[in-house]
Amino acid sequence: MRGMMGGMGVLIRVARAALAVLFVVLGVSAPGLAWAADDDDRERLMFRIKDPRITESSGLATSPTHRGIVYTHNDSDAGPVFYAIGPRGTTRATFRLSGAEARDWEGMAATVDPESGRGVLWFADIGDNMDGAWSDISVYRVLEPTRMRNATLPATRYRFRYKDGARNAEGVMVNPRTGRLYIVSKEFGGSVYAAPRRLSTTKPNVLRRIGTAPLMATDAAYAPDGSGYVIRTYFSANLYDASGNSLGRLTMPAADQAESITYTRDGTAVLTGSEGPNSPVHRVPLPAHLRPTPTPTPAPARRSTPSTSPAAAASPAEGISPAQLTLGVVLTLGAIAIITFIARQAR
Structure with a gap:
């Protein structure tokens, strides 16, 4: 035996x-382009999420207005709730969304409203493990809380449908320059989908495929200055410029189930997380030549003339x-x- x-x-x-x-x-x-940090600037463990309620951290977003705060939420069947995590991994506040449900929350994003300067959080109820079980999916928009204390926040719901048929997805990202929302599907041959420039709250918004994505993409995020974006997979992270051109792969730390990624507030590194209790969050520096220059972030472009990037969309090497x-x-x-x-x- x-x-x-x-x-x-x-x-x-x-x-x-x-x-x-x-x-x-x-x-x-991008064959032949795999970036790893220098010996003196390697990835490091930032913290472990200590809250026993967070057992399936599926989304991650750095707060654009509260220094040292990272937001996360659980996977499916956990209710429309998210958590503000401090630098030591402890929960600073718990927030519930009113007017929202959590069928299968898989990712989140954070931006800044160009008019008010308030932070904006986006929660993507886009998981569909049956690849067609849901006729439509939802993304919720909520203004970032101004104080780190427990509260219920009103949310705006946007419904979406894919033009080419329902599919499973776990990645959501919002271009900080244009405010345009993108969904990244989690498939054998994944895709990047662009939302309409103006979102409707009264009818489903149609998502149109604009490019390819790596195999089994589990999350995505835009750089804070809009210069590019990253797509996380189970084994690495793929970097792109703002036009959707591939810049190569970024080596990721080992994880039981790599589920989330977000940029640091200064855009010089990414934070990546995993599901499971006491799950770790690692900081992975970007290659020096891909880090933003130390200049002020450009003012957001007018919403009336956003680009359809990422990409017209992805280079053939991505297929x-x-x-x-x-x-x-x-x-x-x-x-x-x-x-x-x-x-x-x-x-």
């Missing part, structure tokens, strides 16, 4: 390795080539065969 269990352990490790290779092979968005597709299928079938064999042996 011990020998058989040892053999199963080997097979499980082989299956996991095959799946890891599959994700890495198909998740590459999945026939060779990658073939290798992916082979690895997937191999992993399935191993897992099936293990299940039969267990029975």
